[in-house]
Amino acid sequence: xxxxxxxxxxxxxxxxxxxxxxxxxxxxxxxxxxxxxxxxxxxxxxxxxxxxxxxxxxxxxxxxxxxxxxxxxxxxxxxxxxxxx
Numbered sequence: 001x002x003x004x005x006x007x008x009x010x011x012x013x014x015x016x017x018x019x020x021x022x023x024x025x026x027x028x029x030x031x032x033x034x035x036x037x038x039x040x041x042x043x044x045x046x047x048x049x050x051x052x053x054x055x056x057x058x059x060x061x062x063x064x065x066x067x068x069x070x071x072x073x074x075x076x077x078x079x080x081x082x083x084x085x
Contacts, residue, residue: 025053 029049035042 028052 032044032049032052035044
């Protein structure tokens with residue numbers, strides 16, 4: 001019984017750490033869902049929402065990855081050098 005209580009507390013604490021991301025995700029979902037009121041062209045499915053969220057996660061993960069950031073900076077420097085030469 002004690003173990004179940006401890007695990008329940010840990011689950012609650014961990015899930016609370018995800019609350020800000022869940023709130024933002026819900027906001028984006030409902031904003032995308034309401035865009036059709038502007039024009040009928042803006043109708044999005046749940047799959048489209050998942051794609052948007054996955055792209056956002058990839059962008060943030062790439063920006064937080066120092067190895068990838070250095071590779072991007074090196075590629076940008078190579079492009080600039082190529083334009084000068």
